[in-house]
Amino acid sequence: MKVGLFIPCYVDAAFPEVGVASLRLLRYLGVDVDYPEGQTCCGQPMANAGYEKDAEPLIHKFGGLFAGYDYVVAPSVSCTAFIRMNYPRHKCRVNAVDIVEFVHDVLRPAGPLGRFPHKVSLHNSCHGVRELGLSSPSEQNIPQFNKIRDLLSLVEGIQVLEPERKDECCGFGGLFSIEESAVSRQMGCDKIRRHAATGAEFVTGPDSACLMQLSAAARRLGIDMGFKHVVEILAAGL
Amino acid sequence: MSTQHSKKAAAFLKNQEYTAWHDATFWGVRVGRDNMAMGLEEWEQLRQKASEIKLHTLSHLDKYLEQFAGNAAKNGVKVHWAADADEFNSIVLDILTGSGVKKMVKSKSMLTEECGMNPYLEAHGIEVVETDLGERILQLKGQAPSHIVMPAIHLSHHDVGELFEQKGISEGKGNHDPTYLTYRARLSLRKEFLSAGAGMTGANFGIASTGEIVVCTNEGNADMSTSIPKLQISAIGLEKIIPDYDSLAVFQRMLCRSGTGQPTTSYTSFFRKARCADGEFHIILVDNGRTQWLQNPAHWELLKCIRCGSCMNTCPVYRRSGGYSYSYFIPGPIGINLGMLRSPEEHQGNLSACTLCGSCQCVCPVKIDLADQIYAWRQEWPAAGKKLICSVMNAVYKNEGIYRNFTGIAHLANILPAPWLPFYLRFPRKPFHSLAHDEL
Known part of the structure; x- marks a missing residue:
């Protein structure tokens, strides 16, 4: 199972701790995860604003970067949903899953995860x-x-x-x-x-x-x- | 980067107390709808069925329209076809002047609103009296509906009390009790019913197999409007035709549950023929853009709408901006879409009024993908105000070098005072891509 981690632009720039936690969680659960270099944005902000066509180069760049992965896992539901709902229109096939879905549906951990007494x-x-x-x-x-x-x-x-x-x-x-x-x-x-x-x-x-x-x-x-x-x-x- | 809608919404939101009331009121209707939806085990199957019936009917609309018109004619109804609003208005005027009618009572019809019928008839010397209580209040106040099912819900009973005092409907001053106000409205409308020469209704459904018009009301005013005058006129949009009683049974279970959270309307009235031997019943089938919209490959399914209003009630933007913030006479998610079908140039300023949360398409009883449609309209009519920011973002994201430089120095923006940074973002010194290597 080849798993690529996608850390969306705003998470990368403003919430790096979310990327770090994603990596740690996946590795704790035994996933050999890649983080392909050169990733930026999936195109959602421009597309939702009405400029999906202009974001097409980004969509294809993304598709190229993540070609060959069984799962592209991201800690962001709106980016994942954008890729899943809209990329097929651009003939770009990546199997994007949100990290919650991936852990819940694919990895299905039975044992305890972290500790957060709050x-x-x-x-x-x-x-x-x-x-x-x-x-x-x-x-x-x-x-x-x-x-x-x-x-x-x-x-x-x-x-x-x-x-x-x-x-x-x-x-x-x-x-x-x-x-x-x-x-x-x-x-x-x-x-x-x-x-x-x-x-x-x-x-x-x-x-x-x-x-x-x-x-x-x-x-x-x-x-x-x-x-x-x-x-x-x-x-x-x- | 503001729009027609955002400017009006900002003004609406200045009155925080009213905003909270408006939001809570419509959320209450949404909760009522949820209770109904959760109470029917087959709810989701009904939605699917309703959507499929509409799909079938709209894709065979020519056949069903002919069947409807043929059956109505057999019932002795005079059937008229109006290509647009002007033709509709002049047909109504001709019918009324032909019978020497000076006053017409009318139950609720958004189609007549769409066509601007009331001002047209009034300009030709015919008095039109709205008989739905909400519509009557608005007529007396000189306002347009702010919602398609609850047109005057933006007004409080004090607003109505003061209005009734001004118009001499209430006796004396200071009694704003809703029961009293309703009683006074009833007395005043009674006189109108008795003195009108014609009664008009809209239509929730037209049944092709019988040629009947079906009208759903809670006040019985459609029945009053049509039971006293000898002349009845019903106006129906082409898309309101459904095949038969079996399909009506599906929609009738959904319309009111979705719209107001009631299991059914108090009155579901069927009009098949003139009520007496010397009476007349006219049905006017109105196109006014519909056949053209049916040919729009991306948006024709909007014609499935049964006007329940549930997409407005659930819309978090509608609840916090009110019906008058939208430029089209129908507000909320369906109104944004129908406005774009009507005139994109005029109504693209509503496209901003959507976070794409998708709640509307989860409540829609005929499963119109309202939010996806708004997304599609945004692509067809991209807002000029957002072009620059999108071009800049695209340029940065396309080039990793520039992207890395940007994210690498983003933390410098932290010295900007808070109002200059949206969302109080604080950037760390190192973005994730600089940390990933150490982690891996």
């Missing part, structure tokens, strides 16, 4: 829920499940809570946050208040972009909470 509020990112199927969408009448929660249950000492409106959007949305800054801010503030209301010390989720949006809202409102990507918790102390 109360955390789970942020179910939209593209994880509605495009990758990490959890059952609150809108649908299907059996309830949550792969993130399943994995967090393997972490020692953790208490996992969910906010009211468990999968309502945080309001980031890429360039949405700039173009519709007032609505975006409002959504972020509403969301972080619900996370805070759980009484949790940390917010965790499968996408650092959502966490970045929520941490900005927390700062604005003076809410004192920590923000950890799911892999940081799964790999805590490994």
Whole structure:
């Protein structure tokens, strides 16, 4: 099984600890993971803004870099979802999986993972829920499940809570946050208040972009909470 | 980088108390819808079925339209075809002037809103009285609907109380009790029903196999509008035709559950023929762009919409920006899309009003991929304001050297004061790609 790690541009630049935790977690679980050099961005920010065509060279660059891998694993649900939903249109075939999916569905660890003796509020990112199927969408009448929660249950000492409106959007949305800054801010503030209301010390989720949006809202409102990507918790102390 | 929608949304959000109320009110409707959806074991199968019936009907629309019109004619109904809004309005005017009608009562119809019928008729000396309570309130206030199912939900009972005092519908001053206001509206509308020369309805469905119009209301006003005057007119968009009662049974179970969180509307009224021997029943089938939209390979499935409004109620942007922030008369995810079908030049300013969260397409009872459609429109009508930033990002990302230089010095941006850095990003000294080697 050949596994390539994709660390999206904003994680690379702003949240390197999430990349480090991804590597540690995968290696702890016995995966011989590659990190192909020269990777940058999957093209999502430009495409969501209406410039998918202009991002085509990036899409093909990505496809070339990750050709031959059985799995391209990334700690970011929106990038993974973008690749899965849109790359086939450009005849670019890579098997992109989010790290939560990969660990939950492919590696299926039974034993304990990290140790994180804290109360955390789970942020179910939209593209994880509605495009990758990490959890059952609150809108649908299907059996309830949550792969993130399943994995967090393997972490020692953790208490996992969910906010009211468990999968309502945080309001980031890429360039949405700039173009519709007032609505975006409002959504972020509403969301972080619900996370805070759980009484949790940390917010965790499968996408650092959502966490970045929520941490900005927390700062604005003076809410004192920590923000950890799911892999940081799964790999805590490994 | 602001848009028509974002500017209006920012103004809407200035009133925080109202914003919180607006969001909570529509979320409440979403929760009501969820309770209904979770209460039916076969809900997801019903959505699939409903979507397939629409797919079938729209792809055989010529056949079903002819069947509908033929059966309606057999029932003695006068069937009219309107190519556009102007033709529709003039057909209505001709029918009314032909019968010497000076006043028409009307139950809720977004199609007449689409065609601008009320102002047209009023300009020709015909009084049109809305009888749906929400629509009546808006008519008295001179406003347009802010939502397609709950048109006046943006107003409080105090707003309505004051309006009724001004218009002499309430007696005295200060009684803003909703039950009282409803009672006064009822008394005032009674007079209108009794004195109108014609009654008009919209249509939730047209049944091809019987030639009937089906109207779903909670107030019974469609029945009042059509039970007193001898002349009835129903306006229906071409896409509202469905094959038969079996298909109606699917949609009827979903429309109200999705839209308002009720198992059914209080009244589901079937209109098949004129109500009395000397009465007349006219049905006007309105195209107004629909056959053209049906030929749009990327967006024709938007015609599946049954106008339940559930995509608005769940939309986190709609709930926090209100119906009037959108330039098209239908707001929310379906309105963004229908506005683009109508006139992209005029309505592309709504395309920003979406985070692509996808909640709309998970609630849609006919499974329209509303968010994916918005994504597609953005590609077809890329916003000029975002071109520069996208070009810069593309240039940086295409070249690893530049990318590495950028990410390598990103931490220098940390000295910028907070307002200059979106999201309070703080960059570390070393990006991940510089650390990866040590880790591997």
